[in-house]
Amino acid sequence: MIWSDGRLRGADEPLVSGIDHGLTVGDGVFETCAVYDGTPFALTRHLRRLRRSAAGLGLPEPDEDEIRAAAAAVLAAAGPGAGRLRITYTGGPGPLGSYRFAPQEQRPTLIVLAGPAARAHASRAVRVPWVRNERSAVAGLKTTSYAENVVALARALELGADEAVLANTVGDLCEGTGSNVVVERDGELLTPALSSGCLAGITRELLLEWSAEAGEPVREVGPGELPYAVLEEVLAGRAHLTLCGSIRNISPVVALDGVELSAGPVSLRAQAMFQERVADRLDP
Structure with a gap:
């Protein structure tokens, strides 16, 4: 299941611009949480690290309330088969080079996904x-x-x-x-x-x-x-x-x-x- 730009999305829907800095130069951060019975494990710690990583790249601070709401939506839609939650946060549309738009022009991209996960004990x-x-x-x-x-x-x-x-x-x-x-x-x-x-x-x-x-x-x-x-x-x-x-x-x-x-x-x-x-x- 996929959440982007305020709502759930189908797997074949376009989600990001071709000039998203996460695609063109890898200007983004992410987190992966294990999911147990529909609940992401250690989500608060993962969101804390997401903020640290975003700050380290110079990205605007992610909206934690938005991420939590998106996570709840995709996990509810995914049902009991969900084993992992993936949160991706990028610089959004930007120049084709490594430099960014001015802060007031930046529109970061947030995508939250839920899907299966295979766990190995060894x-x-x-x-x-x-x-x-x-x-x-x-x-x-x-x-x-x-x-x-x-x-x-x-x-x-x-x-x-x-x-x-x-x-x-x-x-x-x-x-x-x-x-x-x-x-x-x-x-x-x-x-x-x-x-x-x-x-x-x-x-x-x-x-x-x-x-x-x-x-x-x-x-x-x-x-x-x-x-x-x-x-x-x-x-x-x-x-x-x-x-x-x-x-x-x-x-x-x-x-x-x-x-x-x-x-x-x-x-x-x-x-x-x-x-x-x-x-x-x-x-x-």
Whole structure:
């Protein structure tokens, strides 16, 4: 189901202008929420991040009330089959170059969609040769400029995996194309700090918060503490890898570069804990 410009739309209706800056130069931001029983999970946190991403790009602040109303409309229309909610917010019609119209001339585009989602309790990953630039102007922002993720994920799918894992420019483990990464080593779950260039994932954020409340050993690491080479330890069975994201939730990696692996015990506890918390509170 699709909502745009104040109402529900058919799948074949035109929605945006051919000169929308989100299409011409990727000038937009987005959020994806899991949906449980017609309710988007952690919507308040997702909207907070959408505002941060929009501000980081220099877009006008999104109208939260409008987004909530649009989300309610598409989820009601979609019915019980909805598994994800997608919110896309772009700069709207603009010049063909990278510069924008003056603020008073901007007309941002908002599109909200609901559709099915397949959740996997385990993941299969591969390493790829490309890196995240932790010094990029859009590092940490969830923008619609996803072409490098498309390329990396296509490589993963070609190799029989469902996610690609990337380093950053200084050789630290960073993130997946659509997930944060967690390494289980020596009885701890370790995740790269946001300074690595990774996205401030909502699932990652909740994993850190809920694990602290439950007394589980989960923490961010400092620079250099999780080099990309830690994946060699994962392949050797001395460490374990887990992915987390809005649709995956907490998903242990059971294969890396085609090598079958086991999930770590702390990762499995974190997975169970997260699912219990999700069931208790849908907008934490």
